[in-house]
Amino acid sequence: MxxxxxxxxxxxxxxxxxxxxxxxxxxxxxxxxxxxxxxxxxxxxxxxxxxxxxxxxxxxxxxxxxxxxxxxxxxxxxxxxxxxxxxxxxxxxxxxxxxxxxxxxxxxxxxxxxxxxxxxxxxxxxxxxxxxxxxxxxxxxxxxxxxxxxxxxxxxxxxxxxxxxxxxxxxxxxxxxxxxxxxxxxxxxxxxxxxxxxxxxxxxxxxxxxxxxxxxxxxxxxxxxxxxxGSPFTGIVRVIVATIQKWKVQHSSRIEDYYYGHDGITEIAPTAPPKKSFRFLNRAALKTDGDVGSDGLIAKPWKICTVQQVEDLKTLFRIFPLWSSSIFLGTPIGVQASLTVIQALTMDRHLGPHFQIPAGSILVISLISTATFLTIIDRFLSPMWKRLTRRSPTPLQQIGLGHVLNILSMATSALVESKRLKIARAHHLQGQPGAIVPMLALWLIPQLVLVGIGEAFHFPGQVALYYQEFPTSLKSTSTAMIALIIGISFYMSTVLIDLVQRITGWLPNNINNGRLDNMYWLLVVGGVVNFGYYLVCASLYKYQNVEKGEESNSGTNN
CATH class of the missing domain: 1.20.1250.20 (MFS general substrate transporter like domains)
Structure with missing residues (x-):
């Protein structure tokens, strides 16, 4: 077994x-x-x-x-x-x-x-x-x-x-x-x-x-x-609380002034000084009177932390900008998912004379696209990339390609909706609630295929990035960060739809009277801006563990 x-x-x-x-x-x-x-x-x-x-x-x-x-x-x-x-x-x-x-x-x-x-x-x-x-x-x-x-x-x-x-x-x-x-x-x-x-x-x-x-x-x-x-987040909160309590304490350049933990027998000897990035957090590991007992154990757990706990929080700070860009990557997907179903309700969903596609089933195209391209990427595209560059595609490259495909999907949605509105106006359907536009719902497939391919790139890329780069104490939580991104994105999409509905006339109850295409073009503009933000974050980010894995793999192959 x-x-x-x-x-x-x-x-x-x-x-x-x-x-x-x-x-x-x-x-x-x-x-x-x-x-x-x-x-x-x-x-x-x-x-x-x-x-x-x-x-x-x-x-x-x-x-x-x-x-x-x-x-x-x-x-x-x-x-x-x-x-x-x-x-x-x-x-x-x-x-x-x-x-x-x-x-x-x-x-x-x-x-x-x-x-x-x-x-x-x-x-x-x-x-x-x-x-x-x-x-x-x-x-x-x-x-x-x-x-x-x-x-x-x-x-x-x-x-x-x-x-x-x-x-x-x-x-x-x-x-x-x-x-x-x-x-x-x-x-x-x-x-x-x-x-x-x-x-x-x-x-x-x-x-x-x-x-x-x-x-x-x-x-x-x-x-x-x-x-x-026990929750690993307790250690993170302790670092923040200890930093606030020691805000006026002067930094020290001596490595022995910082607390490195206890192995159950003796206090762990210093190995390396705290890193200079986010230096203000180093105060949380700085030993002051009464913080550590004579046995080397922490006497005041909310006033001092280990250097490793401080470095773990710094790692989260470094990766947070990349994580935040993924929220604005997921928000258009949430908007598109809900509005595509509404579009399908106003279109001809017949396949043959007797069968009609349920409007809620149209989103399955995205799932099928993602599942299919996960296999294609794993079996064909990644090996091809590795043969050409002698390196596997990095998580940041995968996420970046997902950004581009997501923007293309929103642009496709805008073009399809423009065509749907043009047909609705040509048949004078604006003032008829529940009217079906004589346009096949199959026109919605390209945008769903594109967003599905994008997910096949950026979701695995995000899982790999968070799992490899998050602190060891947060490995079990790192993969759930994708769910958190999706959840926040759907809430953001709700806020965005409500905001657009309040300040524009693009999203009336009868979308034949609105300008849903403008909503999609707005998502395209937002996606381009967010992609620029992502490129800046990605260019400034330095891998902590991914590059080590790449180096070991290349060394094995030589």
Whole structure:
């Protein structure tokens, strides 16, 4: 058996290893089908069932996506600090099951939703306060639960192995399962919601979530449970607090005046002086009277830190500008995702005389594009680049290419929308709510393919950058930074849509009367400015660990 041969628990039983694989992958499949299934078609559900206006529905969708992608970070911190990954994943799965079940009830019971609105009518009954309260409660529970399981179960699966090769195999299967589950949810379940009934579509999501929870619980007897080690963020906060308390303390040039830690027997001897960058933080490791006891242990933990803890915080400061540029990279993607669904609702979605593509399924094109190009990049483009340059593409190069493709995607969106508006005006459809423009929704595919290819470059590049460059104490949190970026980006997209709607006439409820193409051109301009910001940050950034890995690899190849 590869990986963790078998960990011996306190009770003497063997745990961990490949025997846990089918349970964790089964749980992943169930949670993905359930979590992606209810959110993929949320905009359409809000518009058609709850009589929510188009742009408001897009904002609710963005907020829900933001919550789903923010809670993995919170879940990771809670798991590392207090309860462990299994407990957090199991409780989160129960919360999401409750939320999806409540959402199913809103579609099944007439008392929990407003009266149906005739297509094209402007006199629609809005939801009551009680109906809104139950809807928002169901969405909040579903978001918290889905977010709590998404990355926590990935970490839990990797914890079952201590062999890097086995961990790599597990992650490949985990992401493969996630993408396949997302595609199935975005097609089959969305089709059932739109063509059979909403209650059956949401009901299947609840059933899938329940099956995932069952898989997770059935494998408990085989799992290796890592004990919570405490939050690494505590050390970061301590550095900040200690720096503030010692703000007036003079710096010292003597290496022995700084605290390097304790190995359990004696105080660790100094190895190198604190680095001069962000020099003001060095005060946190400067020893003053009463900070360290006679035994070499810290006497005042909120007044002194180790030099390593100070350097860890400096590393975060150095990488923060690059991380912030990724937020403004993700914001246009969030705007495009929500507005593309609204565009699809106004276009001809027929494939043949009898089949119509559900509007919520159009975003699956992006998932398929990302999954396809991940394989192409791994098998063809990266080896070709390495043969030409004798070096693997760096994370910063991958992220930069993702920026360019994202800008091209927004420009394509603007051109397609300009054509759609031109056709709508030619057929005098501006004043007709719910009117279908005689233009195939397949025109939306190029922009989704481009954004999917961009994600295939910049998301893996960001994972590699954060995992390799983050401090060792934050390795478990580094990969969850992607979820944090996505979450913040969706919130930013909500703010941006609201701002544009307030100060311009580009985004009315009937987009045939607006200028959605201008919104996309605004994203192009923002993307170009952000790309310039990224280039400045990337040119100033000096790798801490990536270059070392490149040098060792090149040395091995020689």
């Amino acid at each position: 590869e990986g963790r041969e078998a960990q011996i628990s306190s009770s003497g039983s063997k745990r961990g290893g490949w025997i846990t694989f089918p349970f964790i992958i089964g749980a992943t499949a169930g949670f993905t089908l359930g979590g992606v299934g209810w959110i993929s078609n949320l905009i359409v559900y809000l518009i058609q069932v709850f009589n929510v206006k188009n742009i408001n529905a897009a904002q609710i969708y963005n907020i829900s996506n933001g919550c789903t992608n923010l809670f993995p970070v919170i879940g990771a911190i809670v798991a590392d600090s207090f309860f462990g990954t299994f407990s957090v994943a199991a409780v989160s799965a129960c919360i999401s099951l409750l939320g999806i079940a409540l959402l199913t009830l809103t579609s099944a019971l007439d008392s929990l939703k407003p009266q149906p609105c005739d297509n094209g009518s402007s006199l629609c009954t809005p939801p009551s306060k009680l109906q809104y309260a139950i809807l928002y409660t169901s969405l909040a529970l579903a978001c918290i639960g889905s977010g709590g399981t998404r990355f926590t179960i990935a970490t839990m699966g990797a914890n079952q192995f201590n062999n890097p090769k086995a961990q790599g195999i597990f992650f490949n299967w985990f992401f493969f399962t996630f993408y396949i589950g997302s595609v199935v949810s975005g097609t089959a379940i969305v089709y059932i919601q739109g063509n059979v009934s909403w209650k059956w579509g949401f009901g299947l999501c609840a059933i899938a979530n329940f099956i995932g929870l069952a898989f997770l619980l059935l494998g408990n007897r085989f799992y290796f449970h890592d004990k919570p080690q």
